Structure formats: C-alpha cells, structure tokens
Amino acid sequence: MAFKSSRKVTAGVLAAAMLAGTFLxxxxxxxxxxxVYYETKSEIYNDTYFYEQLAGHSVNGIERAYYVHANTANTDLIPYVFEGEVTGMYTMNTMVSTLEAQGYKVVAGINGDLYDMASGTPKGLTIHNGKVKTSGYAPEYVISFNHNGEATLENVNVGYTLKGTINVPTVVPVDQVVNQTMTDPNVQANNGQTSGGTVDQTLQSAAAGATQTIYVPTEYTAQIGYFNVPHGGAKALHLFNRQYASSTKTSQTSVEVILDAGSAEYAEPSVGGTITATVVEVRNGNFNTPIGDNQLVLSAAGDSPYAVPISQLVPGSTVEISVDDWSGGNLRNSAEALGVYYVLYKDGQYVTPGTNVNPRTVIGIKPDGSILLYVLDGRQANISAGLGLTDVAKHLVALGCTTVVNMDGGGSSVINARKGGLDANAIQKNSPSGGTQRKTTNGLLLVYKGGGGSEAENLHTYAAQPLAMPGADIQLTTYATNESYEPVSLRRTVEYTMDNDDTDSTVDQNGLFTAGSSAGTATVAAESGSIKTTVQIGIEKDITFTTNVQNLVIDPGKTSDVNVTAKFGYAPIASKDSLYKWSCDPAIGTIDANGLFTATSESGLAGNIYVEYNGTIKTIPVQVGASVVDFADTNTHWAREYIGRLAARGIVNGMGNNYYLPDDSLTRAQFLTMLAKTIYGLDTKQTVAAGFTDVPESEWFYSYVNWGFANGIVKGIDETTFAPNEKITREQMAIMMNNFANYTSLVLPETNTSVNFTDAAVISPWATESVTKIVSSGIMGGYPEGNYIPQGNATRAEAATVVYKMINIRDNIAKNK
Known part of the structure; x- marks a missing residue:
C-alpha cells in the first residue's frame, strides 16, 4: 500500500494525484x-517518508523492516545525536520526550552505537552540536553530518593532546641550587619553596658536598587516550567533563587533576579546537572526583605511567587540551557524529560479512546524500526472524544505498516515527525483540524547530490492511496535517472515488473499499476541499488460508462459528468467510455460507467440515457428542470431565493400569507434548533439532522439544540445556500457554481482568505478563485462599484443565454444563 498527500494549491484547482511509491x-x-509481499509508504515531513515492508526470506522466513528516507542536506530537517550523560542510558521514547520538552519536533529516531552495558559508554566517537561528547572506547568510523546537514562516513583518528607545566624534581649539588636560585626565582628547593638561608650557610653546605632536590618547571606534553570513557586495562590518560557524569566514577587509587575552563561551554572539546584551562587542584591518591559544570578532570590510575607527571602539574598554571583530526578528514566540520558498530558496504564493496540472524539497526547513505534510518525486527516467531550482516547490507544496497553501516542491534533495535495524520509525536513502530524498548546510550533523531498552523495542507489515507482477496472489504480512513505534517482537524468531508482503476473494485462514501474480481492494484482517490491524496490496495488470489478450528468436538444441537484467516505469502490479507465454499458430511449437521456449523441432534457421530477456495480444500474433523474416557482414579475427581474429554481426543494418556494419577506433578516435556497434540495433524518430526544436550534423539519427547523451541513456545534453561524432566511450575505453564497462543495466532479474551492474588509479588518478573494474560482469559485461576502459588508444581489434573479451556476458546465451543 502506498500513501502520499498532495498539497493544497490555488483555490478551485486540484493538485495532481501524486503517489507515494510503487505498490508491490x-x-x-x-x-x-x-x-517483499507488501510495502507501505507515508510522507511524514517534507520529502521525508516512512516505509514498512513485510517480506519472506528463503531461509529465515518472515521479515519485517521499517525505515525512514530523508534528506537533511540544506533543509530544515535537523539530524540530532542524542547522548545525554555519557554514562546514562535512555529508551527511544525518553529521547523523543526529552527533545520535545526542549522545543524540538521529532519526526523519527533510531537507536545508536554499540555500548558497554555496564557503564553506558558507546564504542565510537560521539559529537553533538559540534562538541565532542565522548571519544568512545574503540572508535573506528562515524556517520557524520556537517553544519549543512550533509551525511558522510568518516574514519576516526582523533588525537587529544595535553600541554602544561609540571614541576620536575631534580637532585643537584647545593652550589648549583645557589646559582640557580639566585638567577631563577622559579626554581624550588626540596620543600617546594624558593631556596632560603644566607649565602654563607649555603656555601658552607656546598663545601661539604651536599646535594638538594629542586623542582624545575618543565613543559609537559601527553596524549590523552580517552575522553569521557571509564578507566580500563590500558592504563591510559583519561579526561572527563560534566557530560560524562557528576563525578569521574573511578573506583581505584588514582591521580586526578581538576581543571577550570571558565564556563560549561569552554569545557566542551571540539575537533580542531583547543581548551585553555587552569589547574585548580591535584588530587593524589584519590578517586571518584566530583566534576563541576565548568570543569574537566584529568585522571590516571595510580600505576599508570601518566600518574606521576600529572601529579606534578602546577596549581594555578594553565594547560591546553587540543583535539585534532589526524586523518585529515572532515571531522573538524562535523556538527553531529555517531559511532558505528561495523561498516557493511562502502566504495562498491561489502566490508563486514556475517550470517547470524538478529534484529538490526542500520544507517544507509544514498548517492544523492539522502539517508535511510532502518530497523529490522527479529527473534520473534510469526513476526520477524532477523537477518545476517551480509543480507541486511544487500537489502540496503537494493534500496539504493552506496554506504551502509551497522549500529547496535539485537534487543536494542528500535525505530520511532510520526506517521502523517496519525501521530502527534514520534512513537515506536517496530516490535523490539525483548518486548519493550531497551535503554541505550545514544540515538540519531530527525527534528525540526517551530510548528505549523491549524489549516489542513495534506491528506493521508490509510487502509486497514494493504492487501485484499477479491470480494473482501477494507475500511479506509483519512487524516489531515498542516504544512509541517502535524495532525490538524479535517474540517470538510472526504469524498472517495476509484482513481484510474481498471478493476471492478468499488468504494463507498464512507471509505469502505470492496476488492474487484481481478488480481492487481486498485487506486482510491480521497478529496477534501482542494487537497487530494491516493491510496493503493493490492488484490491477490494466490493465497493460503487456515481455520480457527482444526478439529471440533461439539455437543448435539449446538453451533460453532468457523472462521478463516488468509495470507499472501507471509502477509495477512483481508478476507471474509463468505468468499469460501463451505460444506460438511450430512450426517453430522449443516453449515451455512459464512461457516456457521450446526451439529445434528444425534450423539456419537463423526465426520468432516470442508472449506474450499481456489481449488484448495481444508478438512476439519468433527465429533458430535464426544465421549468422556474415565480412568480408575478420575471418576470422582474434580477434573474428571476435562481429563476425560482430552483423553477422548488423544491429547492426554494414562500412566498405566487405567490410572491417570491426576494429582501427580508433570514435567516440562509432558506439558509441551500436550500442547502439541492439540493441533490436528501436526508433524513435529520435521522440525530442525534444537541442539539441547539433554534432549537426545532416542527420547520420546525429542521432536516435541525441537518443535516447541523452533516456534518460540519454550526456551532452554541455558543455551545447551532444556531440563525436559524437570517438574513444571504454574508460572512456567502460563508462559508456555501464552507463547502457544501467540504461535497459533489465538486472541485470548479478557474476561477476568480484575483478579488479584495475595502472592502476586512473588510471581517472577519474566512470567508476570504471561500469568496476567492467561488468568485474564479465564484459562487459569488461583486457589480458594486467594493465592496463585507461581512456583508451585502444576498437577496433571491442572494441566488437563487449562489445556482443555484453551482449546475450548480456540475451537469456539462451550463446555457442556
């Protein structure tokens, strides 16, 4: 789907229809x-676009990419490197809100450089507003923006040079002291004071062959190894200012020298600049020195070769700290710069290969100087797998980039954007692999100053889905923005028409689009007064489909509504049940044109429901009046019906001699197997091995564990251990069920949202979300005492109960009361 607004022109004249891009x-x-099964495109600022892609990788499977294409050169769109305190860490939402509070309008932003998670220090050089924020602990390359906003990739070879005066202790004969102190009053004797006493006394000592230590002022030059980077093993000379933190955060005996630059501005270095500061205090043997706003602190570990020289800096003397681009590049002209993790592609060559599949954050530069801020989701079954470095570089090159760099990825990958008309602020658009935004060290944001007026200048029309089957309906919604692409009220009605359309698709005046009978692209025009926009919808016949019911157990005379979900490749596609051909075996009941099945009044009958589209038929086994299998120890048990119904469907088995042992605990592997058996016709044996050392191929649970791991239902205890025979706890059971619901695209109801447990505080943080969802759906509950007992071992009866309730929701049937 593609969207773009056309601006309002002179009264009575409609702007030409301008599409945001080619629909795929x-x-x-x-x-x-x-x-790529679909791509959407929305204009979010002047000549700045936000894209979403859903694709299918031949090896990895589903992929979702999000990127912003912008031109910051000589425009009012400003690249802004957010650093905050160097040792601070911030979510992208915090970065956006911080800049908004400072009067900026944020259009988009992505997370930035790789960083040390212990200290928050980024790997690379960081520059904001022409000032160096940190040298980084291992700088190599940066994406740099000059004062005109032009983006370039720059090699980092920056030198930080200290020049000052130190008092060097020197042992000399006393007669030399006499001569020097008489001619040079700056020479100090061993007590640090100018030599005293009478000449006669001094001569008498000299005659005796005595020596004395004097302190000779000496020019001192040293290379500062790191700026705003914590001490490490290199024993280098470090420099800190208030951008780092409120103190040096050193924890070992050090020499730290406080310098005063006169103002906070003068205490910030810039490439090509020199700081002049006064030595305020030499702190020998101290650490964690406070840093004032106007101050810098030189710091060296006590065993560093720099410790002694800087301890000899003269209080009150002046030092100079110069910052030079030794590579002779353009960093002295850099207004904003952000370190990169790896260079992936430059000068027509792929630079850093890699096949490990992960979420990615990438920046690309096109030949015209425009940039791509790109994020790819990963590590999420049914959402996005992720890409290796080589593949993500190839994708950016395919999108037109000639320079591609990799930023911090994995759980850090996040992109915020302000979609035209929909969002007042830049909000998260991707799905971070950890479920929430991770705090990171820095980010790159696109901002502007000021704001627009209240008049609508642009239209933005969005389709509820970008793809439709022939005959399917899609709702269109239109929004307005001002000249700065900020949301404003749409004061006139919107008229929808088919625009140069060769299909038999239709749209009504409420924006309800109905796809025509032919595959292709339908274009809908939306007009409001003198502004116009268009939206494109893809119509596809080559679909796959699944039903919400894989097998149905139903009581005589009851009804069940069977629904269909369709996909085009990996992409969801708009559908409706009446587009399919429905039938069933006459003996078991009837089914209408919308998939509503009514069971026969007779009990104990079995048959099938058939769903057909375009020659593909899905078969749903149906059991009317399923019997309950009783075990010797379940006849009077509270879970008899749940156990018996699952046993009748082959989902659970007894433990021998017709005993079920309902109050015994069960293992992680046993419960995972129960979930797998709820899927009719599932073949777990085709799944790739997970590689757990305690899940040998000879064990009965081998294929079930592989299947569960591959589809994100379970994880190992660690990278090599699954613990299949470990007893499953109630909170672990909730996690598996929540992951299973996600895997099967099951939307759980929220019927028990007010439940509170007396022991809610002891539910593990990593299980809280899953427990909340499963309890809210009515699948699990607590005990009569009001507690949940999250770490308690689940029983076989409890497991059967929750599995039955879950498939009861999934198969849209009601337990016979």
Whole structure:
C-alpha cells in the first residue's frame, strides 16, 4: 500500500494525484530480504517518508523492516545525536520526550552505537552540536553530518593532546641550587619553596658536598587516550567533563587533576579546537572526583605511567587540551557524529560479512546524500526472524544505498516515527525483540524547530490492511496535517472515488473499499476541499488460508462459528468467510455460507467440515457428542470431565493400569507434548533439532522439544540445556500457554481482568505478563485462599484443565454444563 498527500494549491484547482511509491503487485524480490509481499509508504515531513515492508526470506522466513528516507542536506530537517550523560542510558521514547520538552519536533529516531552495558559508554566517537561528547572506547568510523546537514562516513583518528607545566624534581649539588636560585626565582628547593638561608650557610653546605632536590618547571606534553570513557586495562590518560557524569566514577587509587575552563561551554572539546584551562587542584591518591559544570578532570590510575607527571602539574598554571583530526578528514566540520558498530558496504564493496540472524539497526547513505534510518525486527516467531550482516547490507544496497553501516542491534533495535495524520509525536513502530524498548546510550533523531498552523495542507489515507482477496472489504480512513505534517482537524468531508482503476473494485462514501474480481492494484482517490491524496490496495488470489478450528468436538444441537484467516505469502490479507465454499458430511449437521456449523441432534457421530477456495480444500474433523474416557482414579475427581474429554481426543494418556494419577506433578516435556497434540495433524518430526544436550534423539519427547523451541513456545534453561524432566511450575505453564497462543495466532479474551492474588509479588518478573494474560482469559485461576502459588508444581489434573479451556476458546465451543 502506498500513501502520499498532495498539497493544497490555488483555490478551485486540484493538485495532481501524486503517489507515494510503487505498490508491490504480486510481490517483488529485493536482494537480502527476499520476496517483499507488501510495502507501505507515508510522507511524514517534507520529502521525508516512512516505509514498512513485510517480506519472506528463503531461509529465515518472515521479515519485517521499517525505515525512514530523508534528506537533511540544506533543509530544515535537523539530524540530532542524542547522548545525554555519557554514562546514562535512555529508551527511544525518553529521547523523543526529552527533545520535545526542549522545543524540538521529532519526526523519527533510531537507536545508536554499540555500548558497554555496564557503564553506558558507546564504542565510537560521539559529537553533538559540534562538541565532542565522548571519544568512545574503540572508535573506528562515524556517520557524520556537517553544519549543512550533509551525511558522510568518516574514519576516526582523533588525537587529544595535553600541554602544561609540571614541576620536575631534580637532585643537584647545593652550589648549583645557589646559582640557580639566585638567577631563577622559579626554581624550588626540596620543600617546594624558593631556596632560603644566607649565602654563607649555603656555601658552607656546598663545601661539604651536599646535594638538594629542586623542582624545575618543565613543559609537559601527553596524549590523552580517552575522553569521557571509564578507566580500563590500558592504563591510559583519561579526561572527563560534566557530560560524562557528576563525578569521574573511578573506583581505584588514582591521580586526578581538576581543571577550570571558565564556563560549561569552554569545557566542551571540539575537533580542531583547543581548551585553555587552569589547574585548580591535584588530587593524589584519590578517586571518584566530583566534576563541576565548568570543569574537566584529568585522571590516571595510580600505576599508570601518566600518574606521576600529572601529579606534578602546577596549581594555578594553565594547560591546553587540543583535539585534532589526524586523518585529515572532515571531522573538524562535523556538527553531529555517531559511532558505528561495523561498516557493511562502502566504495562498491561489502566490508563486514556475517550470517547470524538478529534484529538490526542500520544507517544507509544514498548517492544523492539522502539517508535511510532502518530497523529490522527479529527473534520473534510469526513476526520477524532477523537477518545476517551480509543480507541486511544487500537489502540496503537494493534500496539504493552506496554506504551502509551497522549500529547496535539485537534487543536494542528500535525505530520511532510520526506517521502523517496519525501521530502527534514520534512513537515506536517496530516490535523490539525483548518486548519493550531497551535503554541505550545514544540515538540519531530527525527534528525540526517551530510548528505549523491549524489549516489542513495534506491528506493521508490509510487502509486497514494493504492487501485484499477479491470480494473482501477494507475500511479506509483519512487524516489531515498542516504544512509541517502535524495532525490538524479535517474540517470538510472526504469524498472517495476509484482513481484510474481498471478493476471492478468499488468504494463507498464512507471509505469502505470492496476488492474487484481481478488480481492487481486498485487506486482510491480521497478529496477534501482542494487537497487530494491516493491510496493503493493490492488484490491477490494466490493465497493460503487456515481455520480457527482444526478439529471440533461439539455437543448435539449446538453451533460453532468457523472462521478463516488468509495470507499472501507471509502477509495477512483481508478476507471474509463468505468468499469460501463451505460444506460438511450430512450426517453430522449443516453449515451455512459464512461457516456457521450446526451439529445434528444425534450423539456419537463423526465426520468432516470442508472449506474450499481456489481449488484448495481444508478438512476439519468433527465429533458430535464426544465421549468422556474415565480412568480408575478420575471418576470422582474434580477434573474428571476435562481429563476425560482430552483423553477422548488423544491429547492426554494414562500412566498405566487405567490410572491417570491426576494429582501427580508433570514435567516440562509432558506439558509441551500436550500442547502439541492439540493441533490436528501436526508433524513435529520435521522440525530442525534444537541442539539441547539433554534432549537426545532416542527420547520420546525429542521432536516435541525441537518443535516447541523452533516456534518460540519454550526456551532452554541455558543455551545447551532444556531440563525436559524437570517438574513444571504454574508460572512456567502460563508462559508456555501464552507463547502457544501467540504461535497459533489465538486472541485470548479478557474476561477476568480484575483478579488479584495475595502472592502476586512473588510471581517472577519474566512470567508476570504471561500469568496476567492467561488468568485474564479465564484459562487459569488461583486457589480458594486467594493465592496463585507461581512456583508451585502444576498437577496433571491442572494441566488437563487449562489445556482443555484453551482449546475450548480456540475451537469456539462451550463446555457442556
């Protein structure tokens, strides 16, 4: 789907229809990411666009990419490197809100450089507003923006040089002291004071062959190894200012010299600049020195070769700290610069290869100087797998970039953007692999100053889904923005028409689009007064579909509504049940054109429901009046019906001699197997091995564990251990069920949202969300005492109960009361 607004022109004249981009009919192949099933595009600022892609990689599977294409050169769109305190860490939402509070309007932003998670220090050089914020602990390259906003990749070879005066202790004969002190009053004797006493006394000592230590003022030059980087093993000379933190945060015996630059501005270094400061205090043997706003602190570990020289700096004397670009590059002209993790592609060559599949954050530069801020989701089954470094570089090259750099990825990858008309602020658009935004050290944001007026200048029309089957309906919604692409009220009605459309698609005046019978691209025009926009919707026939019911157990005379979900490749596509052909075996009941099945009044009958589209048929086994299998120890048990119904469907088994042992605990592998058996026809044996050392191929649970791990339902205890025979706890059971619901695209109801447990505080943080969802859905509950007992071992009866309730929701049936 593509969207773009057309600006209002002179009264009575409609602007020409301008599309935001080419819709990807059928699918298009893009190197690196694979078959792109759809792409959406929204203008979010002047000539600045936000894209979303859903693709299918030939090896990894589903991929979702998000990127902003912007031109910051000689425009009012400003690249802004957010650093905050160097040792601070911030979510992207915090970065956005901080800049908004400072009067900026944020259009988009991504997370930045790789960083040390213990200290928050980034790997690379960071510059904001022409000032160096940190040298980084291992700087190599930066994406740099000059004062005109032009982006370049720059090699980092920056030198930080200290020049000052130190008092060097020197042992000399006393007669030399006499001569020197008489001619040079700056020479100090061993007590640090100018030599005293009478000449006669001094001569008498000299005659006796005595020596004395004097302190000779000496020019001192040293290379500062790191700026605003914590001490490490290199024993280098470090420099800190208030941008680092409120103190040096050193924890070992050090020599730290406080310098005063006169103002906070003068205490910030810039490439090509020199700081002149006064030595205020030499702190020998101290650490964690406070840093004032106007101050800098030189710091060296006590066993560093720099410790003694800087301890000899003369209080009250002047030092100079110069910062030079030794590579002779353009860093002295840099207004903003952000360190990069790896250079992936430059000068026509792929630089850093890699195949490990992960979420990615990448920056690309096109030949015209425009940039791409790109984030790819990963590590999430059914959402996005992620890409290796080589593939993500290829994708950026396929999108037109000639320079591609990798930033901090994995759980840090995040992109915020302000979609035209929808968002007043830049909000998160991707799905971070950890579930929430991770705090990171810095980020790159696109901002502008000021704001627009209240008049609508642009229209933005969005489709509820970008793809439709022939005959399916999609709702269109239109929003307005001002000249700065900020949301404003839409004061006139919107008129929808098919725009140069060769299909038999239709749209009504409420924006309800109905796809025509032919595959292709339909274009809808939306007008409000003198402004116009268009939106494109892809119509596809080559779909796959699944039903919400894989097998149905139903009581005689009851009804069940069977629903269909369709996909085009990996992409969801708009559908409706009436587009399919429905039938069933006459003996078991009837089914209407919308998939509503009514069971026969007779009990104990079995048959099938059939769903057909375009020659593909899905078969749903149906059991009317399923019997309950009783075990010797379940006849009077509270969970008899749950256990018996699952046993009748082959989901649970007894433990021998017709005993179920309902109050015994069960293992992680046993419960995972129960979940797998709820999926009719599932073949777990085709799953790739997970590689757990305690899950040998000879064990009965081998394929079930592989299947559960591959689909994100379970994780190992660590990278090599699954613990299949460990007893499952109630909170672990909730996690597995929540992950299973996500895997099967099951939307759980929220019927028990007010439940509170007396022991809620002891639910493990990593289990809280899953427990809340499963309890809210009515699948699990607590005990009569009001507690949940999250770490308590689940029983076989409890396991059967929760599994039955989950498939009861999934199969849309009601337990016979």
């Amino acid at each position: 009919t059928g699918f298009t192949y893009q190197d690196g990411i694979g078959n």
